[in-house]
Amino acid sequence: MALSVQRGAGVMSQIVANLLFPPVCAGCRVAVGGPDALCARCWTLLRFIERPYCDVLGLPFSYDPGEGAVSPQAIADPPPFARHRSAVIYDGLAARLVAALKYGDRTDLVPLMASWMGRAGEDLLADAEIVVPVPLHRGRLWRRRFNQSAELARALVRGEAARGRALASAPLALARVKATRSQVGLGRRQRQENVRGAFKIVPGQRAAILGRRVLLVDDVFTTGATVGSATLALIRAGARDVDVLTFARVAAEE
Structure with a gap:
């Protein structure tokens, strides 16, 4: 009653x-x-990313090369993470949604965006043991007041809980120790140099990462420089493997 x-x-x-x-x-x-x-x-x-796509980079193929196919980009320049998945192509409306969340305080968009990410990264979520968001530097976090990647990660964990799975979360495991400049307008090599050594495991958080398969969450994947640098920090801390899940990605490697 x-x-x-x-x-x-x-x-x-x-x-x-x-x-x-x-x-x-x-x-x-x-x-x-x-x-x-x-x-x-x-x-x-919106341009949702559906199969066929590269099994490593999640980069859409224009034709179906068969299950488990890997793109030339992933073969020529293998990323430090195991797999990447993204919900939509980063253009038009998708780019406006990201900007509204990141710069317009539109946290009301998080449930919708995270639900699409959950569908796109279903295989990654099934294998993940712990979820870690890409952090902001403390100066940028103070100005913005929230970390959009942490909000998306929290919603993903809650979504898994609703399906009966207790997925662990470590929102403070990674720290951005280098105040990097904005990646907008930078080329691939400039982006890589900009975020080199930018992330470290927070003291006392190593045990949460050690030996576990980590799902790293961010809002946008462009060249992969940011998540690549964060992945290396997690691997150095003892992560068994790292997958990456983002809301949007560029249509092709830049």
């Missing part, structure tokens, strides 16, 4: 909330039927 009353109260609260604050499209703010949704027009503007 008590449980039925609680459920009824929850439904009524949601109805009232929808009346006071009608759900709007995450992309263009027009009215939609429910929370965490896109309108039909905005939905068509």
Whole structure:
């Protein structure tokens, strides 16, 4: 009886909330039927990444080369992480969603973005033992007030909990010890140099990483320089393996 009353109260609260604050499209703010949704027009503007793609870099193929295929980019320049997956191509609406979250305090976008990431990285989540977000430097975190990658990682862990899996999380395991400049506008080599030695394991957090398969979470994958540097720090701390999951990635290696 008590449980039925609680459920009824929850439904009524949601109805009232929808009346006071009608759900709007995450992309263009027009009215939609429910929370965490896109309108039909905005939905068509997103380029979701589906198979076939490179088994290592998650880079979409223009044709199907067969299961487990690896791109020439991954063969020529193998990344330090084992696998990368991303939900959408980083352009147009996807880029605006990332900017709105990162610079516009749109943390209301996190559940929607994380749900797409969970679908894209289903195989990575199934193998992961602990989730670690890419950290911000303390100066940038102070200015921005939150770390978008940590918010996405938290939502992913909660999503796994809803499916009955207790996935461990270490949001403070990594520290960004180097105040890097923005990666925007930098070439591949400049990006790599910019984040070289930028990450270290926080003292006392090594035990959480040692011998475990880590899922590293970030918002955008461009050249892989940032997650590559973070991966090396995790491996040096004793991680058994590292996979990377991001919301968006560029359409091709730059």
